[in-house]
Amino acid sequence: MVNEYYQGKLHVVFFPFMAHGHMIPTLDTAKLFGARGVKCTIITTPLNSPFFTKEIEKSKKINEGRSMIEIEVFRFPSVENGLYKGCENLEQAMMSLDMAEKFIKAASMLREQLEQYLEKTRPHCLVADMFFPWATECAAKFNIPRLVFHGISLFAHCTKEMVMVHQPYNNVSNDDESFVVPFLPHEIMLTRSQLPREYLVEGEQSELKRRHKKIQESEVQCYGVIVNSFYELEPDYADFFRKQLGRRAWHIGPVSLCNKSQKDECSLDEHKCLKWLNSKRPNSVIYICFGSLAHLIAPQLQEIARALDDLDYEFIWVVREDKYRMSEEWLPQGFKERTQGKGLVIGGWVPQVLILQHEAIGAFVTHCGWNSTLEAISAGVPMVTWPLFAEQFYNEKLVNNVLKIGAPVGAKKWQVVHFIEDLVKHENIVNAVRKIMDGDKGLEWRNKARKLKEMARKAIEENGSSYCDLTSLINELRDYHFQKHD
Template sequence: MGAEPQRLHVVFFPLMAAGHMIPTLDIAKLFAAHHVKTTIVTTPLNAPTFTKALNTTTTTTIDVEVIPFPNSNEADGIPEGIENFDQFTSNEMAVKFLKATTLLQQSLEQILEKHKPDCLVADMLLPFATDVAAKFNIPRLVFHGTNYFSQCVTHSMIKYEPFKTVSSDDEEFLIPYLPHEVKLMKSQLPDMMRGDLDMDMDIVNSEWMEIFVRAMEAEAKSYGVIVNSFHELEPEYADYYRNVIGRRAWSIGPVSLCNRENEAKFQRGKDSCIDEHECLNWLNSKKPNSVVYICFGSLAQVSNSQVEEIAMGLEASEQDFIWVLRGSNTKNIEEFEKRVEGKGLIIRGWAPQVLILDHEAIGTFVTHCGWNSTLEGLSCGVPMVTWPVFAEQFYNEKLVTQVLETGVGVGAKEWNRMVEGIKWEDIRDAIRKLMVGEEALELRSKAKKMKELARMAVEVGGSSYCDLSSLIQELSSYNNATTYARD
């Protein structure tokens, strides 16, 4: 009789950015709940994001392995003590940071040598992970942090370059061969894609493109892709991704739903400047569907003038609200804060977003359309005012407003990491459209339906539960076959 197969061991290696680390932790929890041994690899200053949240979960054991971030002599231009993508405000520094992450390869190899895991799940923007996994003869799974829809849009953009059919930045063009009619403007595309892809671009954009192309090549050679989505949300795009683009993929989301207790929801991410009970007490004092929640994620910056426009728009909408403000741009906000006391709650810094969105008082979510936030909004059944800023957020907006029809746009037209240029009247009108009248009821009913489908997907027997189970089964078979081949 052969030796009994060992318990499956998966190592997770997320990009050092809140929007990548938080869902990776949730994915690790899901694997651990399926009795898989799980280890997360990160750097010293990012470790608390994991250890703090793990201290509140008594049911799952997840190990955290800490590897040193390259020092400032090794990492060109990265100041000492900076280890997270969220700390950069320029594209140039972001590119330097991604280049610095390639220096983590040796440390990652040492971890794999020590643990001898059966699989490596690594972020799309850490493409060297495919080579590392091949060296240890184990499968590498890619984690994107986004959905099928935006992957399909990106594929169509690169392959067919439809933006070349328009002459101006604000003229719409159709994205070809997608299951739905989706239109975009050139101004809503990333800088690196706005011009002709084969033309000389400025250095930062061409470096971005280089990183992106390398990531896509590494993904094509990988074992497959884990997607934080669920089949019922975007079935045509999951099929397109698998059959047209030709990727193996497993939908295992919404991964945020693994946090069932309020405490677990509150502990996700960084420390909040608001107490869990203070936040819940404020929400408990409000009627169902009566509060607007506004937040732009961890990377976007909001200009001072836009802060003032948002304040005027919120006040003119006459709705109760929770507004998350990051950074120092709180000029003139103190007076506004006093004026709206009781009606508006301003949270400075990090907010317990899932805890807030999941509360029955929330009626609308004004969002930058980052995928984590968008999916959290959908899985809590909250209709959205879409206000995309950069990355693939303009694509996510189209999914919400045109495909799922669970939101309305505020009118953002410019791909730019700085949130600016939207007038208070447009903010007021978009909010009122989702909070008052017939259209609001219709959008809310579609959003609530999405919430039901999301919850069913992650329950035992649901589509995401089954996808995760079959992936774990496949990895176990792969591991056993490889073990027997070595024996």
């Protein structure tokens, strides 16, 4: 039974991949659609649903008990695919590449439930994650337009496409020799070691290559792509994506800026972190966080601690909760005592958007995941770039070579789990941080970052580029629906 409040409204269904890096921006995207009077449904699994319901309850408090967002729960086949019971989020499966592959396979088993849901509800649009390429076929069965949600930048998407199609890595003699990615608007240089090993497998034998091909085919066949970015940030690549690659795209970000009232909703523990920042001078604190999927080994954590010992700056360092809970033996002897009052080492989740927006933050040491990168840009914070895997090495090039608002630590190898021989040494970390925190170059980067912050905020305001793109998309979906029923 359709709620009377929703009758006659455009209905858009969102289907994010089960990982916080995908769920968070999808929820924010749904909030943007909901704010324009669009009924939204988010598909998720039982153990991921509390994340969404908590946020929906918050919005109800603001909107007289109403929310434009509902939840639909699908059963997740973890045990049938060799995963342990209750493994419903990619973060839980990142102990090895084998487990991650099993998780992605399990996610593909949601196809039948999706088709049953679409047949029953007949929404006006399906926004499905890039990791669900089969969703295009599902939607087409019921003449429903499918949009792809990409959790990556347009720059990264264009770079990945040129690397995969033209394979410039075949023109170098070893993994550490640089090659130029062809046909891009800027000269972007990479090495083979900064690419997934599966890229380098001959022919179509690589699972990664097969998956990329399916995603590419699905994207070409679908209605278009929603991108969490804004035109002014990467105009050359927005144009390249549309004109050279021939893809339809709507940039509607930064979507995290929809959470204007978030500060009032923080818990007491989160406020403690922000209260600590309130006592610090502007641009004086380093924020260090590698996202929810990174697994840094103890020797690498020790190198970071040694760097913080050597640096005079105050810091907030977020460490994966599992590593932090197991023990603190990885910390150098006396580190906690020496840094008492100088810094916070926090295990688990923190209100990252609010931390980055705090005036005390002077630099962000980041893995260059797109959510984190865009949140830093939206807050006007320059970055120390330390990519690990996924498309993070591409994002590093955008930050340092195109936008010129960051300095690299010198990470050289694409790897989900790093080994002792891959360590980034503490002196490299120290040098990169000092480049941003001190001197004329750091000031130049900070000023550029602040200008981008203003551009980001204008983009989502009425008549801004992202605001207008979202308006255009919603109007187009309404026209599509009415034409179909004429």
